[in-house]
Amino acid sequence: MLTTTADTDVGGFPLYNGSSGTFLPVKEGNDAMATVKFDEATRVYPGNDTPSVDRLNIDIQDGEFLVLVGPSGCGKSTSLRMLAGLEEVNGGKIWIGDRDVTNLSPKDRDVAMVFQNYALYPHMSVADNMGFALKIAGVDKGEIRKRVEEAAKILDLTQYLDRKPKALSGGQRQRVAMGRAIVRSPQVFLMDEPLSNLDAKLRVQTRTQIASLQRRLGVTTVYVTHDQTEAMTMGDRIAVLKDGILQQCATPREMYDSPANVFVAGFIGSPAMNLVSVPVADGGVKFGSHTLPVERDSLAGGGSNVIVGVRPEDVEVGNEGDGLELTVDVVEELGADAYVYGTPTDDAIKLEGGDDSLVKPFIARVDGRRVPMKGEKIWVQPNSSHMHVFNAESGARLSH
Amino acid sequence: MALQITTARPDPALLDLPWSTPLEDWPEDLLAALPRGISRHVVRFVKLSGRVLAVKEIKEDIARREYAMLRNLRRLDQPAVEPFGIVSGRVSADGTPLDACLLTRHLKFSLPYRALFSQGLRPGTETRLIDALAVLLVRLHLTGFWWGDVSLSNTLFRRDAGSFAAWLVDAETGELFPNLTKGQRAHDLDIARVNIAGELMDLQAGELLDVSIDPVEISNRIVTRYEELWAELTATEEFDTGERWRVEERIRRLNVLGFDVDELAITTDIDGTSISIQPKVVDAGHHSRRLLRLTGLDVGEGQARRLLNDLDSYRASTDRQNDDEELVAHDWLTRIYEPITRRVPRELSGKLEPAELFHEVLEHRWYMAEREQQDVPIERAIEDYVRSILPTKPDEASVVGVDTIEMPVIAD
Numbered sequence: 001m002l003t004t005t006a007d008t009d010v011g012g013f014p015l016y017n018g019s020s021g022t023f024l025p026v027k028e029g030n031d032a033m034a035t036v037k038f039d040e041a042t043r044v045y046p047g048n049d050t051p052s053v054d055r056l057n058i059d060i061q062d063g064e065f066l067v068l069v070g071p072s073g074c075g076k077s078t079s080l081r082m083l084a085g086l087e088e089v090n091g092g093k094i095w096i097g098d099r100d101v102t103n104l105s106p107k108d109r110d111v112a113m114v115f116q117n118y119a120l121y122p123h124m125s126v127a128d129n130m131g132f133a134l135k136i137a138g139v140d141k142g143e144i145r146k147r148v149e150e151a152a153k154i155l156d157l158t159q160y161l162d163r164k165p166k167a168l169s170g171g172q173r174q175r176v177a178m179g180r181a182i183v184r185s186p187q188v189f190l191m192d193e194p195l196s197n198l199d200a201k202l203r204v205q206t207r208t209q210i211a212s213l214q215r216r217l218g219v220t221t222v223y224v225t226h227d228q229t230e231a232m233t234m235g236d237r238i239a240v241l242k243d244g245i246l247q248q249c250a251t252p253r254e255m256y257d258s259p260a261n262v263f264v265a266g267f268i269g270s271p272a273m274n275l276v277s278v279p280v281a282d283g284g285v286k287f288g289s290h291t292l293p294v295e296r297d298s299l300a301g302g303g304s305n306v307i308v309g310v311r312p313e314d315v316e317v318g319n320e321g322d323g324l325e326l327t328v329d330v331v332e333e334l335g336a337d338a339y340v341y342g343t344p345t346d347d348a349i350k351l352e353g354g355d356d357s358l359v360k361p362f363i364a365r366v367d368g369r370r371v372p373m374k375g376e377k378i379w380v381q382p383n384s385s386h387m388h389v390f391n392a393e394s395g396a397r398l399s400h
Numbered sequence: 401m402a403l404q405i406t407t408a409r410p411d412p413a414l415l416d417l418p419w420s421t422p423l424e425d426w427p428e429d430l431l432a433a434l435p436r437g438i439s440r441h442v443v444r445f446v447k448l449s450g451r452v453l454a455v456k457e458i459k460e461d462i463a464r465r466e467y468a469m470l471r472n473l474r475r476l477d478q479p480a481v482e483p484f485g486i487v488s489g490r491v492s493a494d495g496t497p498l499d500a501c502l503l504t505r506h507l508k509f510s511l512p513y514r515a516l517f518s519q520g521l522r523p524g525t526e527t528r529l530i531d532a533l534a535v536l537l538v539r540l541h542l543t544g545f546w547w548g549d550v551s552l553s554n555t556l557f558r559r560d561a562g563s564f565a566a567w568l569v570d571a572e573t574g575e576l577f578p579n580l581t582k583g584q585r586a587h588d589l590d591i592a593r594v595n596i597a598g599e600l601m602d603l604q605a606g607e608l609l610d611v612s613i614d615p616v617e618i619s620n621r622i623v624t625r626y627e628e629l630w631a632e633l634t635a636t637e638e639f640d641t642g643e644r645w646r647v648e649e650r651i652r653r654l655n656v657l658g659f660d661v662d663e664l665a666i667t668t669d670i671d672g673t674s675i676s677i678q679p680k681v682v683d684a685g686h687h688s689r690r691l692l693r694l695t696g697l698d699v700g701e702g703q704a705r706r707l708l709n710d711l712d713s714y715r716a717s718t719d720r721q722n723d724d725e726e727l728v729a730h731d732w733l734t735r736i737y738e739p740i741t742r743r744v745p746r747e748l749s750g751k752l753e754p755a756e757l758f759h760e761v762l763e764h765r766w767y768m769a770e771r772e773q774q775d776v777p778i779e780r781a782i783e784d785y786v787r788s789i790l791p792t793k794p795d796e797a798s799v800v801g802v803d804t805i806e807m808p809v810i811a812d
Contacts, residue, residue, distance in 0.1 A: 084583070085583040087581060105583060106583050106590065121598055121602035124602050128605070136598075
């Protein structure tokens with residue numbers, strides 16, 4: 001599930017479709033600490049009662065790759081644009097390093113917005129295509145050449161610098177585009193769904209390459225996506241937003257292992273975590289025929305019901321009558337293992353996160369050599385050391 | 401999956417286009433022009449039932465978004481190309497799914513900037529293009545449209561009485577907001593500035609633009625022109641109660657710039673000694689609307705201004721200042737404008753739009769009169785123009801072309 005972003009060969013860095021932004025820092029080198037701080041940052045659109053971004057607090061470290069993720073309308077793009085200077089900040093502050101940038105214009109912030117749209121100029125050499133924006137900013141020729149050569153080295157384009165873009169392969173052209181952003185050496189890169197116009201296969205290739213390049217450059221980066229897999233594979237840390245409110249900001253591992261609430265638990269991970277509302281019983285919670293032991297402390301805040309979360313790989317298939325009874329609907333064979341999609345036989349038990357039109361199945365990962373048949377009944381229970389318990393009312397995490 | 405066609409103007413001929421073939425492999429006999437240059441997406445211009453359509457191959461969700469955005473912009477009366485339809489669910493003969501196609505109508509008599517430069521233009525053309533783009537950007541921003549990718553390549557230009565009018569062609573990155581923030585406007589302007597400079601540098605590298613022209617200086621013009629116009633259209637003005645004529649004066653200034661004021665906020669201070677005014681809603685097209693009302697002619701703003709001037713001098717020379725304006729306009733249309741514009745032989749009709757031709761004839765008459773040191777009747781001017789000038793002009797009715805480099809968005 002968790003793919004690490006291996007430092008892939010940059011020579012095989014074929015198809016980045018990003019583009020450089022336009023905000024141009026004109027300076028020699030870049031030694032300032034580019035931390036980013038959202039400090040109670042709030043955006044309320046005129047005419048709205050509820051903020052689109054509500055008292056956002058995130059501290060981003062120098063060189064960190066932070067991903068803002070959440071469903072459509074959660075405020076992730078608005079947050080990024082507040083940092084870029086494109087949205088007004090109605091409350092709180094935004095800091096880059098030790099500068100309060102809350103009221104600065106976009107071009108005074110030393111950030112580069114990286115877009116998916118990008119044009120290469122056919123009559124200009126690759127070097128000029130990478131460096132022309134520096135020329136506009138009045139950087140002297142020697143400095144431009146130096147920065148272009150450095151970027152070309154990182155992007156493996158050195159031997160093509162004096163050619164025209166037409167002579168390049170598609171992948172090399174994409175790298176020229178990235179080069180245009182790099183030569184500006186901004187304090188912060190901002191990327192808003194840069195992969196959204198790529199096809200599925202290319203998206204997978206490219207996300208690893210962006211992450212790898214970002215690590216080589218060590219430039220603080222804030223990246224927006226709606227895709228949790230993209231977030232998990234790319235980010236040093238992930239900030240999950242919903243309805244303008246930060247749900248959790250943590251490393252992919254922490255996010256996966258200890259989601260702060262039911263929303264994060266259901267959003268992060270694929271296939272999604274099973275979330276079942278179950279009654280509290282003496283010494284634990286009732287899960288089908290079983291009482292699962294849960295520490296009394298963990299249940300203290302909850303009511304008579306709690307939500308138990310278990311990831312498909314942490315589901316144990318037991319003997320007949322042990323745990324929760326499921327009817328198998330679909331089996332997805334993956335070779336070494338298989339995913340079983342089932343429905344609780346007791347139709348009073350519903351999984352959280354489904355909607356009216358679609359009953360959410362209970363998903364279990366099972367040994368590929370012991371796969372149940374469609375229509376068969378199986379009994380499942382969580383591996384108690386990887387079980388999550390949430391307050392049924394507030395959705396907040398109860399277990400540690 | 402079955403082919404799905406969304407269009408506001410169903411045309412059965414659409415079904416005959418080879419949708420199961422990737423756009424870049426479409427047969428040449430379908431194309432209105434061979435692809436010139438290279439673009440970010442694959443774009444082709446095809447002939448369909450007597451019109452020219454631009455076909456762009458992109459992902460379906462992006463195609464739908466851009467289609468809806470272009471429709472919205474048209475509804476808001478903004479100068480944007482007309483969306484024609486979307487074709488999705490395309491599958492090649494071997495079963496491979498193909499990207500959707502967004503169809504837009506080619507804007508007749510419009511010119512891509514690169515085509516303009518390759519004609520070898522009068523000096524100062526580059527600044528006139530920038531001025532037109534500044535007007536377009538201000539208009540879009542007043543509507544709440546954030547473009548996100550302002551450039552000469554994403555714009556088409558139409559001749560407008562010696563200057564140009566700019567039209568938006570690519571709305572892929574755009575978004576509509578109730579109002580734009582200062583930061584959003586500044587961002588668009590900055591994108592425009594950098595893109596324009598890049599585009600002009602490329603023209604120089606391609607030897608289409610004289611090296612004596614400084615791309616950076618020209619690109620800075622977008623910022624100053626935009627800011628001047630924005631201030632004139634939106635700034636609050638304060639004056640003493642005794643200077644009430646300044647309200648009229650402000651409206652007149654906006655009219656001269658081609659804008660009507662639909663809503664003006666007027667406030668006084670507590671003791672009533674000073675007044676402040678601020679235009680709240682302004683509409684471009686002051687002259688073209690007036691001409692349309694008087695004559696039914698739908699032309700560019702600069703052309704309308706020119707035609708209205710000629711209408712005024714007609715009125716003065718025929719001593720009809722006291723007649724009903726509409727009656728005079730009708731006579732001018734049938735006795736002057738239509739006879740002149742109809743003098744163009746059919747084979748030369750693709751050179752210039754009628755209103756632009758009329759403007760050129762007026763200019764030509766002025767030069768003839770100067771040369772001969774006497775008044776020249778318009779009949780003689782059009783005769784001379786059609787004989788000596790018009791045949792030397794390029795055909796501009798359907799100039800198409802795309803000009804950036806294709807950036808693949810699918811895996812090799």
